[in-house]
Amino acid sequence: MPAMRALERRARSPISLEHTTKYRRRLGSRDVTDRSNKSFPEGRGPASSLSSRWDGRLDPEQKSWCEANGVPLAYDPMQIGWVIADKEAVCPNAVPSAPLSWKAKPTRLLDFRRWQSDDLPAFRQLLGDPQVWRYMHEDWPGEMTETLARDLIEISALGDHHDVLAFTLDGAPIGQMRLAFGADPSSADTAELSYWLGRAHWGRGLGRDLVRRATQRAFADHDWLYRLVAFVHPDNPASERCLRAAGYHDRGHRDDGWSCFVTYRDS
Structure with a gap:
């Protein structure tokens, strides 16, 4: 039963790669957004950004950049992809994914x-x-x-x-x-x-x-x-x-x- 409850908790929330508290302790008072001006793969600048997991999933290059720069990530099963785990963290040039649709099909009377x-x-x-x-x-x-x-x-x-x-x-x-x-x-x-x-x-x-x-x-x-x-x-x-x-x-x-x-x- 404990194992089942653990699986349910994991299904309801993203799977963190790095605990946010530990991450903040290591960075101290620095804001991770300061890292957004670092060079991005293929020379792409911070023209746009994602600041929370609900802004969309990351592509492979964005995921690699976040890992290299200490940005905490999480795997979101709802969006089927890696997302930003910390709302204060920013990934430059990230493109939001298509919004999730929860609309039910109209019922035929x-x-x-x-x-x-x-x-x-x-x-x-x-x-x-x-x-x-x-x-x-x-x-x-x-x-x-x-x-x-x-x-x-x-x-x-x-x-x-x-x-x-x-x-x-x-x-x-x-x-x-x-x-x-x-x-x-x-x-x-x-x-x-x-x-x-x-x-x-x-x-x-x-x-x-x-x-x-x-x-x-x-x-x-x-x-x-x-x-x-x-x-x-x-x-x-x-x-x-x-x-x-x-x-x-x-x-x-x-x-x-x-x-x-x-x-x-x-x-």
Whole structure:
């Protein structure tokens, strides 16, 4: 345990080459900054300087100069390099390293909600792409006119045979999930999950988020639901990977070549 605590202390602070107290005793009252006018490798003068370890790490020539002139150094694991240990010591012509960035990546806010009339422009743009329809059960309807888009949004909210939700990123729709009830007449506790994602959002990991969250939402909203099935176009391996990542299992193929995937509540 003492050894572990020692390692933790070393990880939290730079590793001094020379104890500052000993260094000050040897130099007496002299200020080490007086040494900054000594010749520097390759004739570089004290045009700029570093006075603390947070000003940046030293290059090999600067490190050698500091060692030769009694400037205490420390190895800083955070900056991955040698730095000035004493804030009163100055290394001439040292160039500050790039500042460390502690900014966290922005969090993507993903959610589901009902389609709204205000979504009409986004709906037309997303489903106006024939490549999105390529992997759907339905055929490409042609131009996504305003009338057609409005009709599809209205249909999504009608009837109790399905549950349709827009998939949103930071409040803006980028895709859709749909639960079709009665998919298997022999199993009243089964629904079919289908989904699509706008092509501008492919290849960003959002497909996996969509399937995983849609599965969780389906079981959360419908407590009677026990099994979900999903069918995948034979030329859409990316969708198969999304389903497997969400816990679905391959159950073979239909006669038309579409793959069948199944998952269960609490599986």
